[in-house]
Amino acid sequence: MNEMLDELVPRDERPGDWDDVLRRARRRRLRPRAVAAVVVAAGVLVATPAVAVLTRDTRPRLPDGADRSDVMAVVQPDTGRLLVEIAPWKGHDGFCYLVLQRRSGCVANTHTQATAVLSGAPLFAWSFGNRRIRSATATTRSGKHVPLLVTYVGGRIDAAIITARGRLPLLFGTIVLRDRSGHPIATIGR
Amino acid sequence: MVDELEALYRARLTEFRRVATAISGDRDLGADAVQEAFARAVRQRRRFRGEGTLEAWVWRIVVNAARDARRRTRPTPPSSTVLLREGQSDVGVPLERLTDRQREIVFLHYFADLGYDEIAAALSISPGTVGATLTAARRTLRDALEEVEA
Numbered sequence: 079m080n081e082m083l084d085e086l087v088p089r090d091e092r093p094g095d096w097d098d099v100l101r102r103a104r105r106r107r108l109r110p111r112a113v114a115a116v117v118v119a120a121g122v123l124v125a126t127p128a129v130a131v132l133t134r135d136t137r138p139r140l141p142d143g144a145d146r147s148d149v150m151a152v153v154q155p156d157t158g159r160l161l162v163e164i165a166p167w168k169g170h171d172g173f174c175y176l177v178l179q180r181r182s183g184c185v186a187n188t189h190t191q192a193t194a195v196l197s198g199a200p201l202f203a204w205s206f207g208n209r210r211i212r213s214a215t216a217t218t219r220s221g222k223h224v225p226l227l228v229t230y231v232g233g234r235i236d237a238a239i240i241t242a243r244g245r246l247p248l249l250f251g252t253i254v255l256r257d258r259s260g261h262p263i264a265t266i267g268r
Numbered sequence: 269m270v271d272e273l274e275a276l277y278r279a280r281l282t283e284f285r286r287v288a289t290a291i292s293g294d295r296d297l298g299a300d301a302v303q304e305a306f307a308r309a310v311r312q313r314r315r316f317r318g319e320g321t322l323e324a325w326v327w328r329i330v331v332n333a334a335r336d337a338r339r340r341t342r343p344t345p346p347s348s349t350v351l352l353r354e355g356q357s358d359v360g361v362p363l364e365r366l367t368d369r370q371r372e373i374v375f376l377h378y379f380a381d382l383g384y385d386e387i388a389a390a391l392s393i394s395p396g397t398v399g400a401t402l403t404a405a406r407r408t409l410r411d412a413l414e415e416v417e418a
Contacts, residue, residue: 087379090285090295095303096274102307 138182144174152229166234173235177202203240210257211238269313283380290375291334305333327390370405
């Protein structure tokens with residue numbers, strides 16, 4: 079258990095800064111009466127929208143920045159299960175995503191062809207402008223090789239989207255991306 | 269009192285940071301939470317009445333600061349999406365399987381090396397709850413490691 083936890087949260091060996099602690103401690107704090115006034119004012123402003131918040135659907139959805147006129151879906155080939163929804167990010171060079179209706183966000187195009195993986199389940203990775211990626215495999219901590227699904231999304235998004243076909247152990251060791259002839263292009267992880 | 273807090277900070281900074289990182293879910297947030305927590309401890313040092321150890325009192329403040337940091341960043345906004353890039357490892361992945369309470373107890377036990385009584389004091393819960401929660405958390409982490417793909 080200790081070994082696994084050590085891997086999960088490595089030691090932070092950066093030196094401490096006690097002077098920063100003292101500076102923060104000395105920072106002037108708002109008086110309670112001033113805080114109360116601000117809270118009352120803010121309460122008036124948010125009271126009406128708050129009623130709507132209480133009744134809204136809180137499931138993750140494509141972020142507001144997504145261009146909903148141009149949404150693409152990545153589905154599991156065998157079952158037709160919807161894995162990822164992707165849409166261009168309005169006003170930005172990048173895209174917004176919704177993975178398995180559980181996680182959502184927007185990412186900017188870095189123009190580096192580097193591959194990035196969203197930490198945490200479900201597995202979701204992408205690589206902008208890298209059309210050479212044709213297949214990907216995750217290796218689990220127990221040594222199993224799990225093929226991943228690679229989908230190239232063209233147009234304004236121009237990115238390879240990498241997802242798990244089915245369930246994947248939360249702890250994968252590495253992901254290897256390969257080109258058409260099976261040669262590794264990049265490795266993520268150890 | 270400030271000297272004692274400084275001594276504790278210097279002696280246990282690594283452990284404080286690791287626990288705060290685990291709770292907040294981010295290394296920088298964790299480090300910042302520790303700074304903020306010690307600043308709070310310095311400001312509020314007169315509230316420490318000597319019931320229990322100074323360290324347990326500080327742990328409670330650190331845990332609360334890390335909880336606040338985690339709360340502020342949830343749900344994950346696009347600008348703070350946690351990314352792994354080539355060459356990085358999947359730090360933190362299975363921790364998402366743990367409840368906030370389990371996460372706090374696991375790391376106070378393993379990283380801070382606190383006993384059940386000390387954890388109980390830091391979190392204001394009973395030692396029995398600490399033991400039961402730790403057992404459940406271990407089981408969850410083990411299951412996460414053994415989960416097999418379809």
